Amino acid sequence: MRMSEFVIKEALIPNLTQTTKEGVIREMVESLKRSGHIKASQVESIVKALLKREQLGSTGIGHGVAIPHTKHEGVDRPIGTVAVSHQGVDFQSIDNEAVYIFVLLISPLERTGEHLRALENVTRNLRNETFCRFLRQATTADEIWELILEAEGSA
Amino acid sequence: MPQQRVVRSVTIADRQGLHVRQAVECARAAARFQCQIILVHGERRAENCRSPFDILQLGAGYGAEVTIEAIGSDAQEAVEEIATILSREFPN
Numbered sequence: 001m002r003m004s005e006f007v008i009k010e011a012l013i014p015n016l017t018q019t020t021k022e023g024v025i026r027e028m029v030e031s032l033k034r035s036g037h038i039k040a041s042q043v044e045s046i047v048k049a050l051l052k053r054e055q056l057g058s059t060g061i062g063h064g065v066a067i068p069h070t071k072h073e074g075v076d077r078p079i080g081t082v083a084v085s086h087q088g089v090d091f092q093s094i095d096n097e098a099v100y101i102f103v104l105l106i107s108p109l110e111r112t113g114e115h116l117r118a119l120e121n122v123t124r125n126l127r128n129e130t131f132c133r134f135l136r137q138a139t140t141a142d143e144i145w146e147l148i149l150e151a152e153g154s155a
Numbered sequence: 156m157p158q159q160r161v162v163r164s165v166t167i168a169d170r171q172g173l174h175v176r177q178a179v180e181c182a183r184a185a186a187r188f189q190c191q192i193i194l195v196h197g198e199r200r201a202e203n204c205r206s207p208f209d210i211l212q213l214g215a216g217y218g219a220e221v222t223i224e225a226i227g228s229d230a231q232e233a234v235e236e237i238a239t240i241l242s243r244e245f246p247n
Contacts, residue, residue, distance in 0.1 A: 056245075057176050061207040067175060094179055094207060113216060116172045120214045127208035 001118040003125060003148050006078040006105065010035035012141035013083035016102070021091055025050045025068055028083050028104045038106075042074035046106060060093025064136070065126045069105040071115060078118050080105040082144055084135060100136050101126065125151045159190075161230040164222045165242045172216035173241065178207040180240045190227025192237060196220070204237065 011031040018027045029047050032038045038046060049070040053059070060066040066089075069080075081104050088098030103122050107115035125131055131151045138144045167173050185192045185204040192204035196219055201209040215221050221241055225233045 057179055059175050059179075061175065061179060061211075062182075063208070069175065094182060112171055116174055116214065116216055119174055120211055123208045123211040127206075127212075 001078060001114055002121055002152050003082075003103075003118075004152055006080045006118055007103075007148060008032060008035050008037050008079055008081055009141065009145050011037065011081040012144045013081065014138050014140050014144055016083050016085040016089070019085070019087065019089055021054060021089065022047075022051060024083065024085070024089055024102060025054075025104070028068075028081050028102065031083075032079060032081055032104075032106075037079050038074060042072070046070070046072050046074055050104070058092040058094070060091035060099050061123070062093055062095040062097065063126075063129075063132065064088070064097060064100040065103075065132065066091045066093065066099045066101070067103045067105065067119065067122055067126075069107070069115070069119065071107045071109045071111075073109055075106050075108055078105060078107040078111065078114055080118075082135075082148070084138055084144065086136070101132060158226065158228060159230040160224070160226045161234045162222060162224045163234050163238055164220050165238045167215050167217055167219045167221060168242050168244050170217050170244070172219070173210070173213060173221065175207065175211065176245055177240055178210040181210055181237055182207045184236045184240060185233065188225075188227070188229050188233040188236075190225045190230045190233050192233055193224045194237075195222040195224065
Protein backbone atom coordinates (compact mmCIF):
# COMPACT_ATOMS: atom_id res chain seq x y z
CA MET A 1 0.00 0.00 0.00
CA ARG A 2 1.55 3.28 -1.18
CA MET A 3 1.76 6.34 1.04
CA SER A 4 -0.54 8.28 -1.28
CA GLU A 5 -3.19 5.57 -0.83
CA PHE A 6 -3.51 6.06 2.93
CA VAL A 7 -2.21 9.58 3.56
CA ILE A 8 -5.07 12.09 3.63
CA LYS A 9 -3.99 15.12 1.63
CA GLU A 10 -6.38 17.45 3.46
CA ALA A 11 -4.85 16.44 6.82
CA LEU A 12 -1.18 17.17 6.02
CA ILE A 13 0.57 19.50 8.49
CA PRO A 14 3.51 21.47 7.03
CA ASN A 15 4.26 23.28 10.29
CA LEU A 16 3.44 21.52 13.55
CA THR A 17 2.71 23.87 16.42
CA GLN A 18 3.01 21.26 19.18
CA THR A 19 6.43 20.34 20.53
CA THR A 20 5.75 17.32 22.80
CA LYS A 21 5.06 13.69 21.92
CA GLU A 22 1.45 13.80 23.12
CA GLY A 23 0.90 17.23 21.62
CA VAL A 24 2.13 16.17 18.18
CA ILE A 25 0.06 12.97 18.15
CA ARG A 26 -3.02 14.92 19.23
CA GLU A 27 -2.46 17.61 16.59
CA MET A 28 -2.18 14.97 13.87
CA VAL A 29 -5.30 13.06 14.97
CA GLU A 30 -7.23 16.35 15.22
CA SER A 31 -6.16 17.13 11.67
CA LEU A 32 -7.58 13.80 10.48
CA LYS A 33 -10.80 14.62 12.32
CA ARG A 34 -11.04 18.03 10.66
CA SER A 35 -10.58 16.40 7.27
CA GLY A 36 -13.63 14.26 8.04
CA HIS A 37 -11.83 10.92 8.25
CA ILE A 38 -12.17 10.36 12.00
CA LYS A 39 -15.29 10.95 14.06
CA ALA A 40 -14.97 13.50 16.87
CA SER A 41 -16.15 10.84 19.31
CA GLN A 42 -13.18 8.61 18.36
CA VAL A 43 -10.40 11.18 18.78
CA GLU A 44 -9.64 10.52 22.46
CA SER A 45 -9.65 6.77 22.04
CA ILE A 46 -7.31 6.93 19.02
CA VAL A 47 -4.92 9.34 20.77
CA LYS A 48 -4.83 7.00 23.77
CA ALA A 49 -4.13 3.96 21.58
CA LEU A 50 -1.26 5.79 19.82
CA LEU A 51 0.24 6.92 23.15
CA LYS A 52 -0.11 3.41 24.59
CA ARG A 53 1.80 2.09 21.61
CA GLU A 54 4.52 4.70 22.20
CA GLN A 55 4.83 3.58 25.80
CA LEU A 56 5.75 0.09 24.60
CA GLY A 57 8.66 1.62 22.72
CA SER A 58 9.10 4.83 20.78
CA THR A 59 8.29 4.79 17.07
CA GLY A 60 11.10 7.29 16.58
CA ILE A 61 13.21 5.17 14.23
CA GLY A 62 16.09 7.58 13.80
CA HIS A 63 17.23 10.13 11.19
CA GLY A 64 14.64 12.61 12.44
CA VAL A 65 11.71 10.33 11.62
CA ALA A 66 8.88 8.85 13.72
CA ILE A 67 5.95 6.72 12.61
CA PRO A 68 3.31 6.66 15.36
CA HIS A 69 0.79 3.99 14.45
CA THR A 70 -1.99 1.84 15.83
CA LYS A 71 -4.90 -0.34 14.83
CA HIS A 72 -8.30 0.99 15.76
CA GLU A 73 -11.96 0.13 15.21
CA GLY A 74 -12.68 3.76 14.32
CA VAL A 75 -11.37 3.38 10.76
CA ASP A 76 -12.50 1.04 8.00
CA ARG A 77 -9.35 1.42 5.89
CA PRO A 78 -5.78 2.48 6.67
CA ILE A 79 -5.58 6.26 6.93
CA GLY A 80 -2.81 8.58 7.98
CA THR A 81 -1.12 11.90 7.65
CA VAL A 82 2.32 13.46 7.46
CA ALA A 83 3.50 16.34 9.63
CA VAL A 84 6.68 18.39 9.66
CA SER A 85 8.14 20.11 12.72
CA HIS A 86 10.66 22.80 11.87
CA GLN A 87 12.02 23.04 15.39
CA GLY A 88 12.22 19.32 16.16
CA VAL A 89 10.52 17.24 18.86
CA ASP A 90 12.01 15.05 21.57
CA PHE A 91 10.42 11.68 20.78
CA GLN A 92 12.82 9.37 22.64
CA SER A 93 14.08 8.10 19.28
CA ILE A 94 16.46 5.18 18.86
CA ASP A 95 19.30 7.58 18.01
CA ASN A 96 18.30 10.13 20.71
CA GLU A 97 17.97 12.80 18.00
CA ALA A 98 15.02 15.18 17.62
CA VAL A 99 12.22 14.23 15.22
CA TYR A 100 11.23 16.52 12.35
CA ILE A 101 9.12 14.22 10.17
CA PHE A 102 6.07 12.33 11.45
CA VAL A 103 4.01 9.80 9.55
CA LEU A 104 0.93 8.71 11.47
CA LEU A 105 -0.92 5.55 10.46
CA ILE A 106 -4.20 4.13 11.75
CA SER A 107 -5.34 0.77 10.41
CA PRO A 108 -8.49 -1.28 10.98
CA LEU A 109 -8.14 -3.98 13.65
CA GLU A 110 -7.97 -6.99 11.38
CA ARG A 111 -5.86 -5.72 8.50
CA THR A 112 -2.42 -6.80 9.69
CA GLY A 113 -0.96 -7.50 6.24
CA GLU A 114 -2.02 -4.16 4.83
CA HIS A 115 -0.74 -2.35 7.93
CA LEU A 116 2.67 -4.01 7.54
CA ARG A 117 2.88 -3.17 3.84
CA ALA A 118 1.96 0.45 4.55
CA LEU A 119 4.76 0.69 7.13
CA GLU A 120 7.13 -0.95 4.67
CA ASN A 121 6.35 1.67 2.03
CA VAL A 122 6.64 4.51 4.50
CA THR A 123 10.09 3.41 5.61
CA ARG A 124 11.18 2.83 2.01
CA ASN A 125 10.44 6.47 1.21
CA LEU A 126 11.81 7.79 4.47
CA ARG A 127 15.17 6.10 4.23
CA ASN A 128 15.78 8.25 1.17
CA GLU A 129 17.78 11.16 2.57
CA THR A 130 16.87 13.48 -0.28
CA PHE A 131 13.15 12.86 0.29
CA CYS A 132 13.56 13.64 4.01
CA ARG A 133 15.63 16.75 3.37
CA PHE A 134 13.04 18.19 0.99
CA LEU A 135 10.21 17.17 3.31
CA ARG A 136 11.82 19.11 6.16
CA GLN A 137 12.01 22.15 3.90
CA ALA A 138 8.35 21.93 2.87
CA THR A 139 6.20 24.84 3.99
CA THR A 140 2.84 23.94 2.44
CA ALA A 141 0.62 20.85 2.32
CA ASP A 142 0.85 20.90 -1.48
CA GLU A 143 4.64 20.65 -1.31
CA ILE A 144 4.44 17.63 1.02
CA TRP A 145 1.92 15.96 -1.28
CA GLU A 146 4.04 16.59 -4.37
CA LEU A 147 7.08 15.11 -2.63
CA ILE A 148 5.15 11.97 -1.69
CA LEU A 149 3.96 11.49 -5.28
CA GLU A 150 7.44 12.15 -6.63
CA ALA A 151 9.02 9.64 -4.22
CA GLU A 152 6.53 6.99 -5.32
CA GLY A 153 7.05 7.76 -8.97
CA SER A 154 10.78 7.20 -8.67
CA ALA A 155 10.48 4.12 -6.43
CA MET B 156 38.89 -13.50 19.16
CA PRO B 157 38.57 -15.42 15.86
CA GLN B 158 36.17 -14.25 13.17
CA GLN B 159 33.05 -16.34 13.00
CA ARG B 160 30.22 -16.63 10.50
CA VAL B 161 26.99 -17.75 12.14
CA VAL B 162 23.74 -18.33 10.26
CA ARG B 163 20.38 -19.18 11.77
CA SER B 164 16.80 -19.09 10.53
CA VAL B 165 13.84 -18.15 12.68
CA THR B 166 10.11 -17.91 12.16
CA ILE B 167 8.37 -14.62 12.92
CA ALA B 168 6.16 -15.48 15.89
CA ASP B 169 4.34 -12.22 16.40
CA ARG B 170 0.86 -12.11 14.85
CA GLN B 171 1.51 -8.55 13.67
CA GLY B 172 4.55 -9.69 11.69
CA LEU B 173 7.96 -8.08 11.94
CA HIS B 174 7.04 -4.48 12.50
CA VAL B 175 8.32 -1.36 14.15
CA ARG B 176 8.85 -2.59 17.70
CA GLN B 177 10.83 -5.65 16.70
CA ALA B 178 12.76 -3.61 14.13
CA VAL B 179 13.73 -1.05 16.75
CA GLU B 180 14.65 -3.76 19.28
CA CYS B 181 16.73 -5.61 16.69
CA ALA B 182 18.51 -2.40 15.70
CA ARG B 183 19.24 -1.54 19.33
CA ALA B 184 20.52 -5.06 19.98
CA ALA B 185 22.63 -5.08 16.81
CA ALA B 186 24.28 -1.82 17.84
CA ARG B 187 25.67 -3.53 20.94
CA PHE B 188 27.70 -5.99 18.85
CA GLN B 189 30.81 -5.49 16.76
CA CYS B 190 29.90 -8.03 14.07
CA GLN B 191 28.12 -7.36 10.80
CA ILE B 192 24.53 -8.63 10.92
CA ILE B 193 22.38 -9.21 7.85
CA LEU B 194 18.74 -10.30 7.79
CA VAL B 195 17.30 -12.10 4.77
CA HIS B 196 13.65 -12.80 3.94
CA GLY B 197 13.12 -14.40 0.54
CA GLU B 198 14.81 -12.12 -1.97
CA ARG B 199 14.93 -9.17 0.41
CA ARG B 200 17.99 -8.35 2.45
CA ALA B 201 18.50 -5.93 5.32
CA GLU B 202 22.24 -5.35 4.97
CA ASN B 203 22.40 -3.15 8.03
CA CYS B 204 20.64 -4.64 11.02
CA ARG B 205 21.41 -1.48 13.00
CA SER B 206 18.88 0.40 10.88
CA PRO B 207 15.16 -0.03 11.61
CA PHE B 208 14.58 1.38 8.10
CA ASP B 209 16.43 -1.55 6.53
CA ILE B 210 14.76 -4.14 8.75
CA LEU B 211 11.26 -2.86 7.95
CA GLN B 212 11.99 -3.28 4.25
CA LEU B 213 11.96 -7.05 4.70
CA GLY B 214 8.15 -7.02 4.84
CA ALA B 215 8.20 -10.23 6.90
CA GLY B 216 4.72 -11.17 8.08
CA TYR B 217 3.56 -13.63 10.71
CA GLY B 218 5.06 -17.08 10.12
CA ALA B 219 7.67 -15.81 7.67
CA GLU B 220 11.14 -17.32 7.79
CA VAL B 221 13.98 -14.85 8.33
CA THR B 222 17.63 -15.82 8.15
CA ILE B 223 20.09 -14.06 10.42
CA GLU B 224 23.68 -13.99 9.25
CA ALA B 225 26.43 -12.52 11.40
CA ILE B 226 30.13 -12.20 10.69
CA GLY B 227 32.59 -11.20 13.38
CA SER B 228 34.09 -12.26 16.67
CA ASP B 229 30.80 -11.90 18.57
CA ALA B 230 28.59 -13.36 15.82
CA GLN B 231 27.29 -16.23 17.93
CA GLU B 232 25.93 -14.02 20.72
CA ALA B 233 24.53 -11.53 18.23
CA VAL B 234 22.62 -14.19 16.29
CA GLU B 235 21.19 -15.62 19.49
CA GLU B 236 19.99 -12.25 20.70
CA ILE B 237 18.44 -11.23 17.36
CA ALA B 238 16.81 -14.68 17.05
CA THR B 239 15.25 -14.28 20.48
CA ILE B 240 13.71 -10.94 19.51
CA LEU B 241 12.38 -12.17 16.16
CA SER B 242 10.90 -15.38 17.55
CA ARG B 243 9.16 -13.69 20.44
CA GLU B 244 5.53 -12.65 20.63
CA PHE B 245 5.12 -9.03 21.62
CA PRO B 246 2.18 -8.18 23.85
CA ASN B 247 -0.21 -5.64 22.35
